[in-house]
Amino acid sequence: MERKSKEQGKADSNLQEREKIGAWSYDVLNDKTYWSDDMYTILGIPPEKGVPSLEEQKKIFFQDDYETLEKDFRLALIQGTPYLHELHIIYPDESVHIILNQGQGVKNAEGKVIWVFGTTKDITEQRKAEMALKESQVMLDYIEERSGVGSFVWDLRNDSLVYSRNMLTMVGLHSAPESLRDIIASLIHPDDKPRVKQEIHQMISYKKTYPMSFRISCPDGTEKILESHAKFLLDEQGNPIKCIGIHQDITEREKKQSTIQEQFFFQQTLMNAIPMPVFYKNLNREYLGCNKAFEDFIGLSKESIIGKTVIDIVPKDFAYIYQTHDDYVFRNQKFDLLETQAISTDGTLRDVLFYKAPFFNRKGDMEGIIGVIMDITEHKQLKERLNQTEKMQALGQFAGGIAHDFNNQLLCIMGHAEMISLGSRDENIRNHVKSILKSAEDSAEFTRKLLAFARKEKLSMSCIDIHSIIDDVTTILKHSIDKRISIQKNFQAINPRIMGNTSQVQNALMNLTLNGKDAMPEGGELVFSTENMQIFPNSYPGLEAGCYIKISIKDTGVGMDSETLKHVFEPFYTTKDKGKGTGMGLTSAYSMAVNHHGHIQVQSQIGKGTTFFIYLPTTESAIQHKKITQQFKQIQKTTTFNIMVVDDEEAICGLAMEMLTTLGYQVVSFKNPLEAVEYYETHYNQIDLVILDMIMPVLGGKDTFIRMKKIHPKIKAILSSGFSLTPEVQEILDLGMISFLEKPYRILNLGQKVEEALKK
Structure with a gap:
């Protein structure tokens, strides 16, 4: 028995050394208990005290734990039943420790239990670590839940995934998918799958991660947007072997951001309106x-x-x-x-x-x-114009009264002078009378100007050609003005005819010209220009709607200051030296414009010359308006088409849009040809015709047309340019364009070109 005890002690010692545990045994026949040295250490009992008695052991354990141990030990003692317990013990210093105690009875040949062997292990630190880990996990779960994130670990070597509890909750799963492949197949939104695969492949290739967002389709049918942040763990060769990271549910954030963007877009649209x-x-x-x-x-x-x-x-x-x-x-x-x-x-x-x-x-x-x-420029100009008109009307009434009374006096003077001339044979007296009559006739002409200004003189009207009158005026001027003054003419008006009084128009232009000549004592340039323009209702204060000729007379003289401009059309107002002007020259020009249902303006700055603008209605205004209206109606019968205008000049884009809209077309315009091509790529089936400018920055009309034709080979397009039909223009037309529209164009020209193009 002693040898057996020694062998048992040696086995217990080996077990203790191997597993770092305490060993104990109980000899049933001799009622004796044996402890290894570690048992004393584990239970906190000094070895010199020996194995404690049952009463002493009872004090070591928590009462409930001891009762359980005592019950199961008796079963092992009687039946040999094995047991395993986690028990709490109290050290002499009153600190509590946790041990793992197990035992089992050993029977002899007769089936009686003769030994009970067991081991004891101090698991206090293990349980503390487990508790700390559990607390950390609880804390991590709480943090993830409160912050709306979930964590994951992806092992690239076997494509295995580990998800945190909140990660599973976030995506609506009960257990984590086995691989990333399963995630992509079951959760990632179909439209996002190709991009997600590509980005993951790029991150692995470059061994560098970056934030990534994507949509997922949850099992309950809801759709969420996740944002992923991750980091690679590398092996010794620097290759990624694991990826750790978090997913954040940004669905609400994206919705709010989208709402903010929509609100901002609406506000910007509202502001732009x-x-x-x-x-x-x-x-x-x-x-x-x-x-x-x-x-x-x-x-x-x-x-x-x-x-x-x-x-x-x-x-x-x-x-x-x-x-x-x-x-x-x-x-x-x-x-x-x-x-x-x-x-x-x-x-x-x-x-x-x-x-x-x-x-x-x-x-x-x-x-x-x-x-x-x-x-408020136009508002102030209109206010000044109204004030000027009221002032001129008042001056006109005053001047008309003077002219009327003065004519009566002239009648008496001229009548009596003629009577003297008829009744006298004295040549000397007759010569004096002749001088009196000449002065009286000059005075009568002066009163006629006053009456014209006052609108009290009826004018004889006929169809006259403004270009012819300007030619007559310049012919006279060439023989009478300083040779250092150059006279230029730039006639752009197609229709120069007006219903007017030749004498009054000619005198007005002559007076304006002489005014320009006097402003250039050292020489300069005098330019006559004309152009036709359409005045729309309420677009130009003081002028009725219709067709007009705009006459410009520009000099490069000394110019006028703002104070002079305020009075320039007033009668008797002059800046010339005494005896060199009556102050009626520009007044007569103003009267001519008013009497012909037109208007006159002046622009001038000191040292920058002066330009007079005269607007007069042309003879075909009413007829042309009726003709245009009829042609509009004819064109508008078939205007159910969509047209794209591409021109880098915003003014031309706006004008073309206004003309085409007036003709009844739906219009979209672009100043940037690249934006036009991008729009055409997605809307070509809605565009019936494209009008392209030839010369544009970034992308010219030729290249723009080529790109659009690749998108839609059957494209209908018109080329528009300020150039005439040059070889370069023809080269572009030969690419497949329908026609050419030369600038500047009128609304009827545009409408006819568009109608012809749409019919082809």
Whole structure:
């Protein structure tokens, strides 16, 4: 028995050494218990005290644990039944430890239990680690749940996946798919699968991850948008072997972003619908945004305006005025107006009115200002024109009264002078009378001018040719003006005929010409120009709708200041030296324009010359209007087509759109040919005809047509250009274009070309 005990002790020692556990045994026959050294350490009992008695052991364990141990130990003692328990023990220092205790009875040949062997292991630290891990997992699950993320681990070597609990909940699964292939097949939205595969392949190839978003189709039928952030774990060779990361549900965020974008798009569309320039700035006076009208007004794109201040985009003299007004609005935090001037994109000065007001956030804090610009140039000009008209009418009434009374006096003078001449044979007296009559006739001519200005003289009207009258005037001038003055003519008017009084028109043009001649004492250039123009209803104050000829007389003389321009058409007003002018020359020109149902304007600056513009209705205005109306009706019978206009000149695009819309067509226009090609690629089946400009930046008419023809070989297109039918134009037409439309074109020319093209 002693040898057996030694062998058993050796076996227990080996087991203890191998598994780092304490061993114990109980000799049933001798009622003796044996402990290994580690048992004392594990149970916190000094070895010198020996194996404690049952009563002492009872104090070591928690009461419930001891009762369970005692019960199962008896079963092992009687029947040899094995047991395994996790027990709590109390150390002498009152610290609690957890042990794993197991035992089993060994029977002899007669079936009686003679030994009970067991092991004990201190698992306190293991359980603490497990508890910490569990707490960490609970914390991780809580963080993932609250932040809307789920984590994953993907083993690239065997394509296996491990999902966190929240990851499974997020995608609506009860268990994780076995591989990434399963994820792509079952969850990724069909439209996103090719892109996701490609991006994963690229990340593995470059050994670098980057954020990726995609849609998933959950088992319950809902659709979500996930955003993925990941990191590769590399082997010793630097190759990815694992990928750890998180998925975040960004569905609501994307919906909100989409809503914000839609709201912003609506607001921008609403702003662009406002015809007046609109802008808004932050507290740093930097532009936050603007509408299309402001881009056009300032001559810059919105992208190049945002983030800049007014000092950056406007000439300094004007910018400081605008910024001072900004400062006033910021300082007082209230709406204010500023009437000032601005330089338009064509370099001309415009009278403008700035409306500026602060805007605030929900807390009531000021965040910036919003401004609206109203161009009041035409309004001021109209007001000045009305004032001028009223003043001229008053002067006309006054001048008419003077002329009437003066004519009565002239009648007496001339009558008596003639009576003296008839009753006298004295040659000397007759010569004096002749001089008196000559002066009286000159005075009568003067009164006729006054009556014409006052509209009290009836005129004899006939069909006259403006070009012929200008030719007559210039012929006379060539023999009487300084040879250093060059006379040029630029006749663009197709119809130069008006119903007018030859004498009055000729005198008016002569007076304007002489005025220009006097303004060029050192020589210069005098230019006569004509063109036809269509005046639409309410488009030009003071003129009725119809066809007009516009006569321009331009000199390169000394020019006039703003004060002179205010009085230039008034009777008796002159800037010439005393005795060198009556002040009726420009007044008679004004009278001629009014008497012929037209209008006269003047533009001038000191040192930059003067230009007079005369607008007179042509003889065919009424007839032509009726003819155009009839032709419009004929063309509009078949106008159910969609037309695309491509021209880099915005003014031409707008004019073509207006003409075609008037003819009843649906029109879409593009200034950028690349955008036009992109639009045509998706809408070619809705476009019946394309009108292409020949010369455009980025992409010319030829290349634009070639690209469109590749999209739709049966494209119908018209080439438009300011060039005539040159070999270069013909070369483009030979590519398959239907016809050629030369600029400038009239609305009827355009309508006929379009109708012919659509019929082919």
